[in-house]
Amino acid sequence: MSGPGKWWRRKSTPAKVETYTRWSFHSFAAAEVTVFALPVLGQVPLPYALWLCLLTCVHAAFGAVVASRALDWTRGRRAQPLPLMSAYGATSALFAGLVLWLADQDLGGEDTATALGTVTAGLLFFGVGMITLGVRSRRRVLGLVLGFSAGVGLLALALGAGMAALVAALAALFGTGFFAMTSVFSVWLLNAVYELDEARETRARLAVAEERLRFGRDLHDVIGRNLAVVALKSELAVQLARRGREEAVEQMLEVQRIAVESQREVRDVVRGYREADLGVELLGAQGVLKAAGIDCEVTGDAAGLPGEVQSALGWVVREATTNVLRHGDAARCSVVLEMSEGTVVLMVENDGAETAVAGSGGGSGLAGLRERLRAVDGTLEAGPAGKGTFRVVARVPVAGEPVAQESLAEDAPAGAAPVAAERGAAA
Template structure:
């Protein structure tokens, strides 16, 4: 079974904010019952106090249900719960009027007046605050708060409340409901902002992947465009020569065959990533893309002096790892380090997004494609590194950190060149 810790760590940042917001407002219902419901039962007695507590519990339950549906509406999962909002308003008014009637016409005693007055004020405050969570704009929120406060003052007169008491009740409801309404509006704004930021981050990640695909497309176009044009021209020339019975047609077709074979070799180079890539450029690009996506990225070490084939292999490791940090997990920090030690170059990519990712693609794991493919994923990276006798290790470090380590041996001449 998944424990509470794994359940929480398995959520994304927007889901965590939504869960915190949802249960914070649900806790308000518990506060309502604990503050006035239990106190009413204790001060008035089990008979009338029990009925007051039952009314408070019903009101708190309707508030909790309204909050849940309103947050689903805020997150775009359901329509605005208009009927439930009106139901909560009616229940709030009924409970408040009942409490005020008990204070005026119920048993005499300071305890009864205090308990009924507490129920009257608290249900209006929490009712207005809960309704504000499901209202679309601020003007309507102001109208809800002002309406509940005015209603608290106006209802008090027909039931015999003095004017100062009615005014104090209206001001209390205005301040209390205004505070809860402000909390609701701010919570909704924060929740929407977090979801929009997460969506923007995903968009940047998709753009980074799309840019990589465009770069691959440009490379493939550069390789195939010119060669196909030459093949088409020489084939047309060979056809014309063959129709005229000229022996040069054979030479042209031999040239077409040579160009076609050369094109096949160059396409394989592009697809398998054997074309040289600059490690320094990839390190700078990784830092820029991750920083733009809101991930703190630290790059240490330099690629200067490394052999071209080593730089090309490690550059693809950086490119693949960066793509997967963006696409998988929920990383907030990524560290990329290059160092030369004991006759080998070591590239380390470490991020803290393993906790929020699935086991199959945590952090910088090979999640962009299946590992069985020859062009991407961990298997593809190992193939590239194997060409320079390198190795690749990928594993979790603790519960939240994923580390990818690529090592490539260097010759003595290479080590001396790097040292210089």
């Protein structure tokens, strides 16, 4: 049994369900022969019994082929087998009518009539059930069941069955309806399993795509500001070098330091270990903006805030600082961090926004910040706050003590040179 066991284990869950469904309907053919064909041999006189047994076996084999083709169509592997289904339906009706006609010929006693009626029911039940595998519309399935049931009743009435015709029609209705419902449910279950499997694969692909977007956003947030500073300091170094000033060497050393730091940060992003620290980002923003000749005042203290809140707000500070450097012509920028009614509020405001490209607040960087803040139930507002002023406000609910209102050290971090003074000297 190791061979069949391995064959079964290698199949996916949808493939297992499909195999089970197929063999279930193939077993219906064996059940039709066992339940309806073989008993005829002992209940109907020869040679009618042999012909009826052969007729039922042919019908069962035909039904197995129809079921296989219909399931292939259900899975999209072949065209809908309409000609085959039509031929099978006509064969089922013809065989059932022939058996009913034989039952009216009084070939034997009551047992013979019962056996012939049972064969008729089997032909109709299995016939309708196999056909409905290849029918998608529920209305057509209902019409098929009602049509076969009405046909049985009319044929029995034409043969002089009287009230028995109504009984035959009702029996055909319930029997064919049951088999049709079984077929429809089996197809629905098979399709549902495949759709769930496809949905799981889609979810996995979306997770990969989301991670790629997150990675790209992190790279943008990490190197965007640093590249802006590198461009600024490189431009200043060029101007100083053209005038033979020794300060050009210091500026290029600072560019080298920022490039090395950017490499480290990119490696941290790749490893997935990087978290923005709000205190460090506030100090860094102040130093970078001052080095660019922008008067920057930072108010508030990040101490005591949860790590995930600090990380989210740290990215806001980084992105806002990058936008101040890259867009507009700011001369002043203020960063305020405060606690208000259980909510941490971070506000970054700058002037010189008349020509700001990011003034609409629709950039990809701001969209990434909104995603980060949503992870901590925060919100982000960005837009003009008056004539020539642009404001970014982030709010994150948090339980804790109010953030102290105090100005951070005015000194920039080590290595951040006061570019404003050097600009004046270079001029």
